[in-house]
Amino acid sequence: xxxxxxxxxxxxxxxxxxxxSFKAINGGDKKKYYVLVEFPYPSGSGxxxxxxxxxxxxxxxxxxxxxxxxxxxxPMGWDAFGSxxxxxxIKNKVYPANMVKDCIGTFKSQIKSxxxxxxxxxxxxxxxxxxYKWTQWQFLEFYKEGLAYKAEKEINWCPNCKTGLxxxxxxxxxxxxxxxxxxxxxxxxxxxKMSAYADSLIEGLKDTEFLDKIKTAQINWIGKSIGAEVxxxxxxxxxxxxxxxxxCDTLFGVTAMVLSPEHEYLEKYKxxxxxxxxxxxxxxxxxxxSEIERTDMTKDKTGVKIEGLLAxxxxxxxxxxxxxxxxVLSSYGTGAIMMVPAHDERDYAFATKYxxxxxxxxxxxxxxxxxxxxxxxxxxxxxxxxxxLNKEEAIDKMIEFLEKNKVGRKxxxxxxxxxxxxxxxxxxxxxxxxxxxxxxxxxVPENELPVILPDVPSYEPTDNGESPLSTVEDWxxxxxPKCGGPAKRETDTMPNWAGSSWYWIRYMDSKCENGIxxxxxxxxxxxxxxxxxxxxHATRHLLYARFWNQVLFDRGIVPxxxxxxxxxxxxxxxxxxxxxxxxxxxxxxxxDDMVKNYGADALRTYEMFIGxxxxxxxxxxxxxxxxxxxxxxxxxxxxxxxxxxxxxxxLESDIHKTIKKVTxxxxxxxxxxxxxxxxxxxxxxxxxxxxxxKDYRTLLHLLNPIAPHxxxxxxxxxxxxxxxxxxxxxxxxENKMITDSYEIGVQVNGKLRASxxxxxxxxxxxxxxxxxxxENIKKYIEGKxxxxxxxxxxxxxxxxxx
RNA sequence: GCCCAUGUGGCGGAACAGGUAGACGCACAGGACUUAAAAUCCUGCGGGCUUUAAAUCCCGUGCCGGUUCAAGUCCGGCCGUGGGCACCA
Numbered sequence: 001x002x003x004x005x006x007x008x009x010x011x012x013x014x015x016x017x018x019x020x021s022f023k024a025i026n027g028g029d030k031k032k033y034y035v036l037v038e039f040p041y042p043s044g045s046g047x048x049x050x051x052x053x054x055x056x057x058x059x060x061x062x063x064x065x066x067x068x069x070x071x072x073x074x075p076m077g078w079d080a081f082g083s084x085x086x087x088x089x090i091k092n093k094v095y096p097a098n099m100v101k102d103c104i105g106t107f108k109s110q111i112k113s114x115x116x117x118x119x120x121x122x123x124x125x126x127x128x129x130x131x132y133k134w135t136q137w138q139f140l141e142f143y144k145e146g147l148a149y150k151a152e153k154e155i156n157w158c159p160n161c162k163t164g165l166x167x168x169x170x171x172x173x174x175x176x177x178x179x180x181x182x183x184x185x186x187x188x189x190x191x192x193k194m195s196a197y198a199d200s201l202i203e204g205l206k207d208t209e210f211l212d213k214i215k216t217a218q219i220n221w222i223g224k225s226i227g228a229e230v231x232x233x234x235x236x237x238x239x240x241x242x243x244x245x246x247x248c249d250t251l252f253g254v255t256a257m258v259l260s261p262e263h264e265y266l267e268k269y270k271x272x273x274x275x276x277x278x279x280x281x282x283x284x285x286x287x288x289x290s291e292i293e294r295t296d297m298t299k300d301k302t303g304v305k306i307e308g309l310l311a312x313x314x315x316x317x318x319x320x321x322x323x324x325x326x327x328v329l330s331s332y333g334t335g336a337i338m339m340v341p342a343h344d345e346r347d348y349a350f351a352t353k354y355x356x357x358x359x360x361x362x363x364x365x366x367x368x369x370x371x372x373x374x375x376x377x378x379x380x381x382x383x384x385x386x387x388x389l390n391k392e393e394a395i396d397k398m399i400e401f402l403e404k405n406k407v408g409r410k411x412x413x414x415x416x417x418x419x420x421x422x423x424x425x426x427x428x429x430x431x432x433x434x435x436x437x438x439x440x441x442x443x444v445p446e447n448e449l450p451v452i453l454p455d456v457p458s459y460e461p462t463d464n465g466e467s468p469l470s471t472v473e474d475w476x477x478x479x480x481p482k483c484g485g486p487a488k489r490e491t492d493t494m495p496n497w498a499g500s501s502w503y504w505i506r507y508m509d510s511k512c513e514n515g516i517x518x519x520x521x522x523x524x525x526x527x528x529x530x531x532x533x534x535x536x537h538a539t540r541h542l543l544y545a546r547f548w549n550q551v552l553f554d555r556g557i558v559p560x561x562x563x564x565x566x567x568x569x570x571x572x573x574x575x576x577x578x579x580x581x582x583x584x585x586x587x588x589x590x591x592d593d594m595v596k597n598y599g600a601d602a603l604r605t606y607e608m609f610i611g612x613x614x615x616x617x618x619x620x621x622x623x624x625x626x627x628x629x630x631x632x633x634x635x636x637x638x639x640x641x642x643x644x645x646x647x648x649x650x651l652e653s654d655i656h657k658t659i660k661k662v663t664x665x666x667x668x669x670x671x672x673x674x675x676x677x678x679x680x681x682x683x684x685x686x687x688x689x690x691x692x693x694k695d696y697r698t699l700l701h702l703l704n705p706i707a708p709h710x711x712x713x714x715x716x717x718x719x720x721x722x723x724x725x726x727x728x729x730x731x732x733x734e735n736k737m738i739t740d741s742y743e744i745g746v747q748v749n750g751k752l753r754a755s756x757x758x759x760x761x762x763x764x765x766x767x768x769x770x771x772x773x774x775e776n777i778k779k780y781i782e783g784k785x786x787x788x789x790x791x792x793x794x795x796x797x798x799x800x801x802x
Numbered sequence: 803g804c805c806c807a808u809g810u811g812g813c814g815g816a817a818c819a820g821g822u823a824g825a826c827g828c829a830c831a832g833g834a835c836u837u838a839a840a841a842u843c844c845u846g847c848g849g850g851c852u853u854u855a856a857a858u859c860c861c862g863u864g865c866c867g868g869u870u871c872a873a874g875u876c877c878g879g880c881c882g883u884g885g886g887c888a889c890c891a
Contacts, residue, residue, distance in 0.1 A: 172887095212806070213806050216806055217885090217886055220804090223887080227891080295888080299889095333891065337891045345889090346889050350889095414890095538886080609827070610815090611814055615808090618814075622828055623814070632842095672816085673826085676816075676825070676826040676827075680825075680826065743822080744821090744822075747822085747871075749871075750872050755822065755858075
């Protein structure tokens with residue numbers, strides 16, 4: 001029995017298109033369910049088998065939910081601003097829009113060939129002016145709220161891409177776009193005040209069902225740290241040198257202060273600093289270093305003592321020397337620290353190198369000797385009013401002291417910085433701001449949005465650190481919205497993350513012309529119920545998107561504070577050699593070839609069967625062949641069909657159990673065991689001489705979310721019932737799941753010694769009798785004292801003898 | 803260094819809530835059908851008991867201990883692998 005899977009797949013895809021089977025309606029009586037998978041970047045290399053995995057997984061869930069009577073929103077679109085299209089434009093000297101269009105075309109036909117049940121009526125690309133109009137509009141909302149500001153700041157700079165980068169894009173000191181080591185650069189940038197939402201972003205996680213590892217990654221990234229600020233007087237000035245510390249209880253152990261090389265006091269007090277030349281030289285060296293070099297922990301600590309400046313310790317009024325060193329970061333805390341070498345490893349390393357005194361203020365519990373650095377807890381010594389206290393008590397008492405004497409205060413610090421939002425690149429949303437020499441920065445009026453991205457003579461980044469847009473004079477020169485005088489447009493563009501920071505909202509009402517989406521639509525769909533994406537986005541896209549949404553919520557633009565209820569991540573699909581798929585490794589599998597050779601259904605089934613959805617899995621073409629074989633066997637079952645419209649007696653309980661298991665497994669994303677349960681059911685069908693029409697239809701129905709084409713086809717050929725897209729999900733009956741008899745194990749002293757057949761209606765005594773009369777069991781219990789007999793029906797009989 | 807995962811046959815992986823470890827699939831081996839091959843179907847497949855074979859006989863879920871009638875699963879301590887953060891004061 002042969003069949004042409006390509007024809008069948010095309011046929012059903014056309015039917016679904018024509019019937020608009022997957023179109024979601026805004027409103028109605030049904031319960032809503034919003035399933036979202038991260039929209040792809042339509043790159044030239046086409047769809048990856050990894051896309052197939054996550055798209056199929058959520059497709060199966062969407063199909064199940066529809067059959068269960070939900071109104072399901074399962075949309076798809078394109079994240080099309082950003083570097084691949086831009087690099088293509090630079091290379092081929094063409095405006096990227098056409099190339100993006102082509103890539104979207106390829107991606108879309110690939111996705112369609114998989115039979116995924118996306119609602120295409122809501123499709124859009126982030127590069128559509130109708131879309132980025134609203135991205136720009138939202139930027140202006142941030143601006144109105146005081147959450148978007150332009151500031152001169154030390155930012156991450158990629159010398160290769162010639163653009164500024166956010167901290168998230170420069171994680172680990174490496175450029176996210178090109179992998180080049182980043183440096184710091186002082187630049188005027190648009191920033192979004194994400195730091196103001198640090199606590200809110202941590203708090204909000206409590207209302208989500210994200211995977212623990214995703215929550216932890218976000219919490220680590222935000223890096224909340226509770227401590228205190230302490231004001232040291234700067235001797236012979238009116239200034240204070242403020243530091244942040246989590247260990248204010250060690251203030252009596254301070255023997256020096258360390259400033260970051262960028263600290264403002266160095267410039268301010270250069271006249272007082274007798275070795276200023278040396279300081280400048282050190283600052284220069286620090287600036288030249290890449291982030292990786294600067295934060296390399298294995299390297300020797302370096303620094304310069306500031307001659308001519310001293311600080312005064314507020315707890316004992318002692319004079320403390322001041323140093324600069326690049327192990328102190330300007331971007332964290334106050335850019336200055338108090339040095340307690342006895343109880344901090346970094347300070348200890350620095351102090352021993354430069355012979356800075358070491359004062360122990362916490363007694364080492366394990367040693368009487370006061371040598372080296374001790375970071376453990378213990379009782380305070382040499383600490384005046386803190387002597388004899390432990391860490392917790394000492395911190396509380398010190399904060400009390402600092403606040404009472406107005407020389408410090410409790411303080412919470414975050415690692416999370418404001419979001420650097422400007423890019424000096426071409427292919428992004430123009431930032432809708434205008435600079436007027438009289439009025440300063442002015443937002444573009446709403447009725448002039450979108451600010452269309454113009455074509456430029458050259459797409460390459462410029463050497464002077466300006467966006468290529470700065471060369472388009474008739475675009476740059478405009479009039480001030482406020483005074484009407486001559487003004488210039490902002491030429492920086494938004495980062496790639498802007499468009500993806502609200503796209504799930506647009507899907508709710510993608511054609512809306514008077515807002516990001518209609519409020520009723522947003523209220524109807526509410527949160528995304530399930531959002532799937534890669535782990536690499538845990539501290540980038542997912543954090544940006546939550547921040548963005550929280551700001552919109554606070555301004556009353558969206559009705560929910562947390563946009564995503566549940567976030568899951570899929571594992572990667574590795575090459576057959578267990579390595580990450582890449583062209584250079586030559587282990588890339590093209591999904592098109594697999595669809596052509598084995599069919600979309602086989603590819604889908606295999607990718608669901610390949611292993612735990614959340615874990616990485618290695619590709620195996622033999623595994624795919626095995627799944628094709630499974631589908632062939634399902635197809636051939638037609639020849640065993642009889643006329644009955646009831647379940648076969650012999651299969652009934654297995655069928656009910658399988659309905660329960662498959663339903664559960666798809667809902668909990670345990671796709672591999674769902675497929676395996678269907679294989680087991682097929683094996684039991686295969687052992688029968690004939691099967692009923694109902695037996696067959698239920699198997700096909702359960703398989704339908706995973707292999708939608710072939711199941712619809714067989715259902716139609718055999719006239720088993722209405723198409724599955726229009727049929728309610730099969731139901732199971734717990735009572736029908738009970739089997740007449742089953743086997744259970746019998747253990748003696750914890751070791752399995754026999755297996756006995758038990759019927760469902762037998763009581764414990766009868767089971768016990770059967771166990772004791774078993775020949776093998778007799779061997780082990782004869783002549784021994786029975787201490788205890790444990791009988792757990794359905795599970796085990798356990799006999800303890802002495 | 804801190805945090806989060808994770809460790810089961812030749813391989814991918816099952817095992818609900820502590821209750822017969824290895825489901826299901828792949829690979830491999832043997833057989834049936836066939837002139838032959840492919841396809842299909844059937845059987846076997848953790849290790850050992852050392853040159854016949856076998857068993858509900860023994861050992862086995864990274865290692866060492868513990869709790870329990872019973873541990874892949876729970877507890878304590880190690881080791882390995884993967885990932886996140888990291889000179890963050």
